[in-house]
Amino acid sequence: MKTVIVGAGPAGLFCAYELAKVGAKVVVVDSGSSTERRKCPMKKMGYCVKCNPCNLIHGVGGAGLFSDGKLNLDPRIGGDMLQFMKEDEAQRLIEYIDRIFRENGAQGDRNVIDSRADELMRKAKMAGVKFIPIVQRHIGSDMLPGVIESLKSYLEALGVKFVLNTEVDDIEVHNGSLEGVVAGKSIIKGDFVVVATGRGGAQWLAKKCMQLGIPTQHQPLDVGVRVEVPAEIMKEVTDAFWDPKFYIQTGQYDDFVRTFCTCPYGFVISESYNSFICTNGHSMVSLKSENTNFALLVRVALTHPVENTTEYGESIARIASTIGGGRPVLQRLGDLKAGRRSTWERIKRSYVKPTFTYVTPGDISMVLPGRIMTDVKEGLEMLNKVIPGVAEDSTLLYAPEIKFHALRVNVSRHMETPVKNLFAVGDGAGVSRGIVGAALSGIVAAREIARRCRHG
Numbered sequence: 420m421k422t423v424i425v426g427a428g429p430a431g432l433f434c435a436y437e438l439a440k441v442g443a444k445v446v447v448v449d450s451g452s453s454t455e456r457r458k459c460p461m462k463k464m465g466y467c468v469k470c471n472p473c474n475l476i477h478g479v480g481g482a483g484l485f486s487d488g489k490l491n492l493d494p495r496i497g498g499d500m501l502q503f504m505k506e507d508e509a510q511r512l513i514e515y516i517d518r519i520f521r522e523n524g525a526q527g528d529r530n531v532i533d534s535r536a537d538e539l540m541r542k543a544k545m546a547g548v549k550f551i552p553i554v555q556r557h558i559g560s561d562m563l564p565g566v567i568e569s570l571k572s573y574l575e576a577l578g579v580k581f582v583l584n585t586e587v588d589d590i591e592v593h594n595g596s597l598e599g600v601v602a603g604k605s606i607i608k609g610d611f612v613v614v615a616t617g618r619g620g621a622q623w624l625a626k627k628c629m630q631l632g633i634p635t636q637h638q639p640l641d642v643g644v645r646v647e648v649p650a651e652i653m654k655e656v657t658d659a660f661w662d663p664k665f666y667i668q669t670g671q672y673d674d675f676v677r678t679f680c681t682c683p684y685g686f687v688i689s690e691s692y693n694s695f696i697c698t699n700g701h702s703m704v705s706l707k708s709e710n711t712n713f714a715l716l717v718r719v720a721l722t723h724p725v726e727n728t729t730e731y732g733e734s735i736a737r738i739a740s741t742i743g744g745g746r747p748v749l750q751r752l753g754d755l756k757a758g759r760r761s762t763w764e765r766i767k768r769s770y771v772k773p774t775f776t777y778v779t780p781g782d783i784s785m786v787l788p789g790r791i792m793t794d795v796k797e798g799l800e801m802l803n804k805v806i807p808g809v810a811e812d813s814t815l816l817y818a819p820e821i822k823f824h825a826l827r828v829n830v831s832r833h834m835e836t837p838v839k840n841l842f843a844v845g846d847g848a849g850v851s852r853g854i855v856g857a858a859l860s861g862i863v864a865a866r867e868i869a870r871r872c873r874h875g
């Protein structure tokens with residue numbers, strides 16, 4: 420029996436790995452090519468940063484394996500896997516994923532939860548902040564391409580066929596029976612189809628779900644800023660936890676704010692979409708800056724009459740692009756507090772040198788809605804009690820940083836949609852929000868497919 424996997428990101432690759440290991444016949448189709456990163460227009464420093472071509476059209480490795488490569492080795496992070504399985508089972512699968520990464524050359528350090536976590540938790544509690552100690556491994560954006568190549572070669576040696584530069588247009592279902600997928604004029608037949616199209620393919624998947632009568636639902640959005648501070652300020656914390664997770668409940672609005680994607684000694688970058696531009700961050704093994712950056716994000720859920728969080732996030736991003744003249748807006752925290760815009764002169768006088776300069780110095784309170792601005796300012800002040808210095812006047816804020824999340828596709832605990840033998844996994848199906856979660860969902864689908872192949 421043959422499985423067609425659409426998408427070669429972490430979800431698709433790990434699904435293929437698990438199936439190929441037991442001798443199943445697998446075809447992986449991806450709209451990108453494995454050499455896409457060499458064509459990346461931002462490849463000025465010998466590595467791939469995440470710009471539009473990398474975010475939305477990927478190729479083998481998807482968004483995840485062209486990223487910073489922070490592996491969150493905890494089932495609570497990166498999409499709640501505990502809605503599909505018990506914690507011990509999820510943790511076993513996570514260790515398995517980490518092992519596969521290591522076998523394919525991922526060498527970054529893995530932190531341990533020790534007395535430093537207790538101390539940080541105590542300090543955070545005293546400031547009204549929650550610190551979530553998690554185990555992580557940081558691979559580095561410069562190391563990932565080698566890991567991807569290794570994994571791909573291994574899969575090919577096991578007989579997995581990669582069909583690249585091929586966009587899947589449709590899923591073939593006749594009288595309720597799945598037949599395969601359509602790519603251009605050809606049909607790729609399959610007994611099972613696993614859709615692993617990531618965030619870039621989320622809208623396409625949502626449309627297909629509507630056509631096939633598969634229920635979906637909107638998920639919350641995360642909106643905020645990318646914060647940049649001198650690396651020394653966060654050194655004590657980031658030496659122990661590469662990407663520390665702080666959760667904050669704000670005073671005025673009782674909103675949920677969190678730190679996300681901390682990049683010690685890293686670089687701020689842009690994330691371009693068709694009609695707007697957002698910010699992000701990454702860090703490398705071979706090249707380090709003097710700063711640390713992280714996202715400070717406010718969780719936004721919408722209810723009646725408007726539930727479409729993606730549309731809301733996009734409208735914020737479009738305002739930001741208008742104010743910034745097509746670039747993200749950069750402001751010193753001191754200028755924000757003083758109610759004045761930042762200028763290049765003011766930023767140059769500051770002792771934090773921005774690692775990203777394709778920005779417009781300005782006023783981020785003209786960009787983000789008032790409630791989100793209040794949450795960001797409160798969040799930074801509370802965080803300052805745990806990490807003194809993060810809310811200094813010289814701290815740099817880049818806006819907007821937005822984490823869009825795909826519509827959540829209605830899938831079973833095996834990741835199967837209501838259409839028999841059609842599975843939806845990874846970020847595109849809204850079941851994960853990170854490399855490990857995506858990989859895990861791919862493995863779950865693969866194990867169920869393998870079971871059905873064995874038992875007919």
Ligand SMILES: Cc1cc2nc3c(=O)[nH]c(=O)nc-3n(C[C@H](O)[C@H](O)[C@H](O)COP(=O)(O)OP(=O)(O)OC[C@H]3O[C@@H](n4cnc5c(N)ncnc54)[C@H](O)[C@@H]3O)c2cc1C
Binds near residue numbers: 427474487699
């Ligand atoms: C800038 C950035 C940094 C990140 N850093 C981290 C990090 O450090 N740690 C972490 O855990 N997560 C990180 N993430 C998130 C992580 O990349 C994703 O969670 C993960 O890649 C999702 O995996 P996926 O397989 O579901 O989708 P993707 O990785 O998005 O892969 C989907 C694949 O499907 C293909 N595709 C889409 N539509 C079609 C179609 N119609 N036909 C054929 N192929 C199609 C795409 O070309 C792509 O290759 C980062 C994301 C970004 C954007």
